Amino acid sequence: MRKLAAAAALVGVLVAVLPATAALAADPKPDIAVTSAADKANYAEGETFTITVTVKNKSSVDANHVHYTGGDSEGVDGVAYGELRTGFDLAAGATKTVQITGKTNHVAWQSGYGFVAFSLAADNGEANDADNVTSVRLLVAGVFDDLGGYVFQGESYDAEWTPKTPGVPGVKVVATSADGKTKYAEAITDAKGLFRFARLPAGDVLLTFTAPAGWKILAGENGEDAHTLAQVRADDSDEPRVFVPAKKVAVSSPSVSPSASPSASASASPSPSPSASPSSSAGPGLPVTGDNTMLFVGAAAVAVAVGTVLVLVARRRRVHLQA
Structure with a gap:
């Protein structure tokens, strides 16, 4: 009975949530994208500028009353936003260009530039807040x-x-x-x-x-x-x-230069003893290390003998076990 009650409760939650989800899916928001560009590369102090603003509705739903919602500016006076201030409707997939104007001031002359930045919104919402913000810099050269x-x-x-x-x-x-x-x-x-x-x-x-x-x-x-x-x-x-x-920080020690003189290299490395030098007519031979070669030969013989004994002992044990 408890399982049936839990299942019934889950069904009730789904029945309550699904209509709300469907309503959200049936009510998409407009997606407003905005870009801006100045009419000149450089301005003088007190010169009038014109910024062309391109607004696009990238969604499948109309945007109602697209309008300026706020922004910031520096080095400019008398910015007139025109239709961006009064607002306009923008159909799904449509694009509209509008213009704003103003003048650079003494602050722009001091700083080398002024700027205008702002954002837009629609009365029926906004799907992507990152796309509806724009800014443009107005350069003042010669300072x-x-x-x-x-x-x-x-x-x-x-x-x-x-x-x-x-x-x-x-x-x-x-x-x-x-x-x-x-x-x-x-x-x-x-x-x-x-x-x-x-x-x-x-x-x-x-x-x-x-x-x-x-x-x-x-x-x-x-x-x-x-x-x-x-x-x-x-x-x-x-x-x-x-x-x-x-x-x-620590300074890494310099590596040995490849161009070091041969005499310096020769003096840095020990020369082999004359008595240990192999004869040039004897062929390649073993490398000279300064150790007694007979010791290596004796050690090898002992290792072979020990190995032979171990093999014989192993065979005898195996025969004994089989018997």
């Missing part, structure tokens, strides 16, 4: 400033620099574009670990560090990289703004 920092002694990537912290001299620092494709300049840290670049373009730069033997750079989020991103800003303080720790 330059200095950048400096310290490579200092530390045992972990989160070590903190102070004016009394010893530096690591002799570290090569190369500044490139953020994608690493354009080299701007290189510098070497001084006795205090200080490096400095003059007139780098404002914006993100990639700094790559090459430490001398016995040191390991601890850059990146977990200290596992030898490079880090830094931002150059115009009208900023000339004080160093990049701080990268490095720790001492």
